[in-house]
Amino acid sequence: MPIDAAKALAARPRTGEITWDRKDVLLYHLGVGAGVPATDPDELRYTLESRLHVLPSFATVAGSGSPGVISGLSMPGVDVDLARVLHGGQSLTLHRPLPAEGTATATGRIAAVYDKGKAAVLVMRTEVTDADGPLWTNDAQIFVRGEGGWGGDRGPSARLDPPAGDPDKTVERHIREDQALLYRLSGDRNPLHADPDFAAAAGFDRPILHGLCTYGMTLKAVVDTLLDGDVTRVRAYATRFAGVVFPGETLRIRMWRGEGAVRVAVSAAERDDAPVLADTIVEHS
Numbered sequence: 293m294p295i296d297a298a299k300a301l302a303a304r305p306r307t308g309e310i311t312w313d314r315k316d317v318l319l320y321h322l323g324v325g326a327g328v329p330a331t332d333p334d335e336l337r338y339t340l341e342s343r344l345h346v347l348p349s350f351a352t353v354a355g356s357g358s359p360g361v362i363s364g365l366s367m368p369g370v371d372v373d374l375a376r377v378l379h380g381g382q383s384l385t386l387h388r389p390l391p392a393e394g395t396a397t398a399t400g401r402i403a404a405v406y407d408k409g410k411a412a413v414l415v416m417r418t419e420v421t422d423a424d425g426p427l428w429t430n431d432a433q434i435f436v437r438g439e440g441g442w443g444g445d446r447g448p449s450a451r452l453d454p455p456a457g458d459p460d461k462t463v464e465r466h467i468r469e470d471q472a473l474l475y476r477l478s479g480d481r482n483p484l485h486a487d488p489d490f491a492a493a494a495g496f497d498r499p500i501l502h503g504l505c506t507y508g509m510t511l512k513a514v515v516d517t518l519l520d521g522d523v524t525r526v527r528a529y530a531t532r533f534a535g536v537v538f539p540g541e542t543l544r545i546r547m548w549r550g551e552g553a554v555r556v557a558v559s560a561a562e563r564d565d566a567p568v569l570a571d572t573i574v575e576h577s
Contacts, residue, residue: 396421543558
């Protein structure tokens with residue numbers, strides 16, 4: 293079996309230094325659709341150094357640019373075909389607001405391996421600290437098709453009851469034709485998002501958008517729409533990737549206010565609202 297769960301869980305954590313600067317933050321913000329309209333004062337907070345604040349989802353690419361998926365596939369006990377791999381979900385916990393530039397220590401390990409029958413799910417956990425203490429914790433859920441069925445723990449269900457009633461806010465965000473090409477410059481250069489031949493081998497008609505790009509675009513929409521544009525209010529953010537998005541499509545983002553949290557559902561408007569992100573929660577102050 294290409295995945296040795298016991299070996300993966302027993303492997304020593306990998307620790308390394310990561311650094312990022314304002315250019316990295318600006319590039320990431322452009323990659324998730326910031327800067328439209330280019331002279332809007334609210335957008336300039338994402339695109340101009342003198343006003344820069346950091347969208348918390350930048351944590352998924354800070355330093356190495358890897359979302360945890362690629363690093364997880366290189367851990368001991370894991371030997372799988374990249375074409376069988378999908379990013380199943382992502383959760384982020386913020387311990388402090390992200391600085392626009394910094395140096396920190398990232399420690400990564402496989403925190404769980406689940407047997408879903410027809411697939412395996414690896415949970416790659418990355419904990420990041422700097423000289424002042426913890427900054428953030430990232431969990432990437434890595435879905436590997438065809439690698440389940442060994443009788444292991446199925447793990448917890450990520451499914452939540454649907455939000456009740458009509459959404460409080462609905463916004464749409466157009467995805468540029470070159471959005472994936474721009475986003476991949478922040479570090480995730482999986483050819484699935486750029487190479488038509490590789491995408492075809494993985495079963496897609498054309499390259500798909502990074503799940504973490506949709507993740508960032510969605511968080512930006514929530515911050516700008518329901519959190520008064522204040523990125524420091526975000527405390528945690530989790531989602532399940534429920535379907536693919538193709539560059540050129542439009543995201544329809546529905547939001548429900550709650551006590552200290554916003555529930556979110558994201559769909560592809562042009563494909564009869566095909567689900568894209570599900571079980572999505574933004575926790576905030």
